[in-house]
Amino acid sequence: MKGRVIKIWSQWATVMVPEGPILARPRGKLLSERVLVGDEVEVKLLPDGRGLILRIEERRNQLQRPPVANVDRLLLVFSRRAPEVGAEWVDRVLLQGEWWRLDIALFLNKSDLLSPKEREEAETFLEVYRRAGYGAWLGSAQEKENLEEVRAFLEAEGVAVLAGESGVGKSRLLNALNPQLALPSGAVSEKTGRGRHTTRHPQLLPMGKGWVVDTPGFSRLVLPPVEPADLGNLFPEIRAFSSRCRFRDCLHRNEPGCAVREAVLSGQVDEGRFGRYLQFLEELLEERKKLY
Numbered sequence: 042m043k044g045r046v047i048k049i050w051s052q053w054a055t056v057m058v059p060e061g062p063i064l065a066r067p068r069g070k071l072l073s074e075r076v077l078v079g080d081e082v083e084v085k086l087l088p089d090g091r092g093l094i095l096r097i098e099e100r101r102n103q104l105q106r107p108p109v110a111n112v113d114r115l116l117l118v119f120s121r122r123a124p125e126v127g128a129e130w131v132d133r134v135l136l137q138g139e140w141w142r143l144d145i146a147l148f149l150n151k152s153d154l155l156s157p158k159e160r161e162e163a164e165t166f167l168e169v170y171r172r173a174g175y176g177a178w179l180g181s182a183q184e185k186e187n188l189e190e191v192r193a194f195l196e197a198e199g200v201a202v203l204a205g206e207s208g209v210g211k212s213r214l215l216n217a218l219n220p221q222l223a224l225p226s227g228a229v230s231e232k233t234g235r236g237r238h239t240t241r242h243p244q245l246l247p248m249g250k251g252w253v254v255d256t257p258g259f260s261r262l263v264l265p266p267v268e269p270a271d272l273g274n275l276f277p278e279i280r281a282f283s284s285r286c287r288f289r290d291c292l293h294r295n296e297p298g299c300a301v302r303e304a305v306l307s308g309q310v311d312e313g314r315f316g317r318y319l320q321f322l323e324e325l326l327e328e329r330k331k332l333y
């Protein structure tokens with residue numbers, strides 16, 4: 042029967058099959074081929090109630106950090122206060138998610154800590170991302186405020202990974218959406234790392250029709266290995282204009298007939314996002330200089 046690996050512990054994988062979770066071991070030949078959390082597998086039920094993993098289905102993708110296969114969605118969780126997370130972090134993580142072709146949304150947590158003016162600033166910040174085509178919501182895991190959309194995003198079928206610095210409220214958000222998870226949240230559990238789900242080994246946690254991974258992904262802020270001329274394709278709002286540039290390999294710097302720069306001037310592409318695009322482009326070009 043078919044199942045999905047939701048947890049790995051030593052030689053054993055917990056595989057969710059229609060009847061529920063079973064402990065399963067990979068067949069001898071598969072031992073060298075590492076089973077990953079998220080893997081879709083064919084298992085045979087053994088007389089002792091355990092399972093034997095006969096086959097790993099071809100992976101649609103495979104993230105390195107966290108090591109999870111077949112990821113569908115990415116939720117960026119961040120806060121503007123305690124801690125303050127900036128646009129550069131957001132854009133770098135978005136690039137990674139775009140590179141993996143994931144469905145992406147943003148959740149700005151801890152709205153309860155914001156003054157009315159800060160709330161307005163937070164909305165302005167999020168509006169840039171809504172206009173770029175992302176779901177972007179301001180809410181509070183603590184006060185259970187404005188969680189409807191992020192809930193719908195996480196409860197859909199498939200696997201969602203969370204990205205977010207320690208302390209922004211990822212675990213608290215998951216608890217608010219599914220209290221049965223009872224994830225440890227708060228500075229202490231993060232520090233000792235002894236909480237049930239705060240280990241570095243990822244596991245899939247049930248969330249509606251789908252699964253979520255509480256191990257934060259994408260925390261390394263390196264750029265994806267993209268060709269400089271393709272960087273703009275990882276910004277949806279730049280991608281929307283770049284086909285109208287005069288040159289197909291336009292980098293949107295000073296090339297004549299650049300439709301992207303025009304869109305920035307007319308306010309259709311956000312200046313801040315475009316600035317980060319240029320910054321990342323320089324970074325990519327610098328990296329190449331070092332290589333050759």
Ligand SMILES: Nc1nc2c(ncn2[C@@H]2O[C@H](COP(=O)(O)OP(=O)(O)O)[C@@H](O)[C@H]2O)c(=O)[nH]1
Nearest residue numbers: 151181182183207208209210211212213226227
């Ligand atoms: N004020 C406020 N605090 C929150 C909120 N969400 C989480 N926190 C607090 O932020 C701290 C870190 O939360 P946690 O869920 O452990 O963050 P994680 O490291 O991202 O998993 C805890 O003390 C939470 O109680 C929120 O919406 N508002």
Ligand SMILES: [Mg+2]
Nearest residue numbers: 211212225226
């Ligand atoms: Mg946590």
Ligand SMILES: [Zn+2]
Nearest residue numbers: 286291293299
């Ligand atoms: Zn251009």
